[in-house]
Amino acid sequence: VVIDCTIGFSIDVSAQTNRWGDLDDSGQVNLEDLIILLLGYAGDYPVVPLLAVDLLPCEGNGFIDLDDLLAILEAFAGEAYSVFCPVPCP
Numbered sequence: 001v002v003i004d005c006t007i008g009f010s011i012d013v014s015a016q017t018n019r020w021g022d023l024d025d026s027g028q029v030n031l032e033d034l035i036i037l038l039l040g041y042a043g044d045y046p047v048v049p050l051l052a053v054d055l056l057p058c059e060g061n062g063f064i065d066l067d068d069l070l071a072i073l074e075a076f077a078g079e080a081y082s083v084f085c086p087v088p089c090p
Contacts, residue, residue, distance in 0.1 A: 019075070020055075020075055020080060020081035020084075021033055021055065021071065021072045021074075021075025021076065022075075023036040023037065023047070023048050023052060023053060023072075024036060024047060024048070029072065029075045029076045030076070033072060033075075033076070034072055034073070034076065036048060036053065037053055037055075037064065037068060037069060037072045038069075040053035040054075040064040040068075041064040041065075041068070041069065050062070050063075050064070053068065054068060055067075055068045055071040055072060055075075055084075056068055056070075056071045056084060058084065058085035071084060
């Protein structure tokens with residue numbers, strides 16, 4: 001998706017996605033999601049691919065690091081994706 005903020009108007013769009021940080025698609029961020037991320041940190045991706053576990057930076061950096069761990073802990077605490085990756089247009 002490419003967003004062009006120069007056109008002067010916004011189009012109403014909606015999409016259904018999983019909750020940010022919900023790596024196992026259970027509908028909530030829980031201990032299992034943290035375990036999946038820790039397995040990814042160790043280089044093991046048995047449940048989900050690297051791309052799904054690489055939460056930060058928003059566009060991904062190709063590896064699991066402390067930022068991803070802190071992000072999933074924040075997601076577990078209820079922080080939304082938009083806190084970390086804001087939408088570029090008002």
